[in-house]
Amino acid sequence: MxxxxxxxxxxxxxxxxxxxxxxxxxxxxxxxxxxxxxxxxxxxxxxxxxxxxxxxxxxxxxxxxxxxxxxxxxxxxxxxxxxxxxxxxxxxxxxxxxxxxxxxxxxxxxxxxxxxxxxxxxxxxxxxxxxxxxxxxxxxxxxxxxxxxxxxxxxxxxxxxxxxxxxxxxxxxxxxxxxxxxxxxxxxxxxxxxxxxxxxxxxxxxxxxxxxxxxxxxxxxxxxxxxxxxxxxxDLRLALLKYYRLILDARTGLGSVYRGSFVRLPFGKRLLLVVDAKLLSLLEALEKPSGDPRPILDHLERRAHVYVRLRRLAYRRPDLSFGLDGTGIQLLP
Known part of the structure; x- marks a missing residue:
């Protein structure tokens, strides 16, 4: 605990x-x-x-x-x-x-x-x-x-x-x-x-x-x-791509697992990256030169109540952490 x-x-x-x-x-x-x-x-x-x-x-x-x-x-x-x-x-x-x-x-x-x-x-x-x-x-x-x-x-x-x-x-x-x-x-x-x-x-x-x-x-x-x-x-578009770059690069690795509306991405020996699947698709759209950052911010606002629930769950699971940015981690033994 x-x-x-x-x-x-x-x-x-x-x-x-x-x-x-x-x-x-x-x-x-x-x-x-x-x-x-x-x-x-x-x-x-x-x-x-x-x-x-x-x-x-x-x-x-x-x-x-x-x-x-x-x-x-x-x-x-x-x-x-x-x-x-x-x-x-x-x-x-x-x-x-x-x-x-x-x-x-x-x-x-x-x-x-x-x-x-x-x-x-x-x-x-x-x-x-x-x-x-x-x-x-x-x-x-x-x-x-x-x-x-x-x-x-x-x-x-x-x-x-x-x-x-x-x-x-x-x-x-x-x-x-x-x-x-x-x-x-x-x-x-x-x-x-x-x-x-x-x-x-x-x-x-x-x-x-x-x-x-x-x-x-x-x-x-x-x-x-x-x-x-x-x-x-x-440039908010480029800044958001830089902020989420770790997630965007990790998606190309092996072992990605979809669970419900979230994706788990292995990263290193001790971590699983967790990301909202819809957010990931919006980030992929943002990678295009014509990408618009507003849908990402709107999605974060709509899903904030879900992220807060996950954060409360993590209070009882010290190996878990989830943020209002739609991503989180799980520490592995």
């Missing part, structure tokens, strides 16, 4: 002002498993992470699975092995884990099905007419500082900046103090975005994750809006 630890594992949401997200404000006990974090680890980050898996082979997914299982306890607190890593290695691993936690929180708490890395989306940046003015509580806005992620949902776009910090036993700094420092920088980065493909983002969120002995803490903050600096545009 998935373990809940009220004191050792907490995610705090603060200053979300829209009616849709106000109920998030406060402290939550996350319910997640190794499979959830592996699922997010496979999907989020620079495009090069997918390129590595598709270029050198599915063993890359086995490596990421082992990373999650080796560095996080079943309740997602860091293991002693993780905390004993040489500092520079621990920094890089904390970076990867924080990205995965942000992807998981965006899906499970904000109901954002797709998270694209800003670099992977290959956007065009146009300086807005108004100079950058930081969000409430942000640090200084730097000219070259930009956020990590674009969230995509049928109703619009979101902006996320992910930061992670880890501390060994005896570190004098408190988790809340460390998070406050990171949040200032993260808010300055999300303050850079005025519009995405012509629309103002629904949220601009700083996501900070602190790992220390016996603790996992998450801090997600979306203060009131101010004036922003850049209008960002990108």
């Amino acid at each position: 998935v373990i809940r630890l009220a004191q050792a594992k907490r995610v705090r949401f603060a200053r979300f002002s829209s009616a849709r997200y106000q109920q998030l404000n406060g402290t939550h006990v996350p319910v997640a498993s190794h499979a959830d974090i592996v699922n997010s680890m496979l999907k989020v980050g620079y495009a090069s992470r997918l390129d590595a898996m598709l270029t050198v082979g599915p063993w890359r997914s086995d490596l990421l699975t082992a990373l999650v299982e080796g560095y996080l306890r079943p309740d997602l607190r860091p293991t002693d092995y993780f905390l004993a890593l040489e500092p520079s290695e621990r920094v890089s691993m904390t970076f990867l884990l924080a990205q995965a936690f942000t992807h998981w929180a965006a899906s499970h708490h904000l109901s954002v099905p797709i998270l694209l890395h800003v670099v992977g989306a290959a956007p065009n940046w146009t300086l807005a007419a108004m100079p950058a003015t930081a969000k409430l509580g942000a640090g200084p806005v730097k000219d070259k500082s930009r956020p990590d992620f674009i969230g995509v949902e049928p109703g619009g776009y979101h902006v996320f900046e992910s930061k992670g910090r880890s501390y060994q036993p005896g570190a004098p700094i408190k988790s809340a103090t460390a998070a406050a420092r990171c949040t200032k920088d993260a808010l300055a980065q999300v303050s850079r975005i005025a519009t995405i493909n012509g629309a103002a983002p629904i949220t601009r969120t700083a996501a900070v994750w602190i790992l220390r002995p016996h603790e996992l803490r998450g801090y997600l903050t979306d203060p009131p809006r101010a004036a922003f600096a850049y209008d960002l545009s990108f």
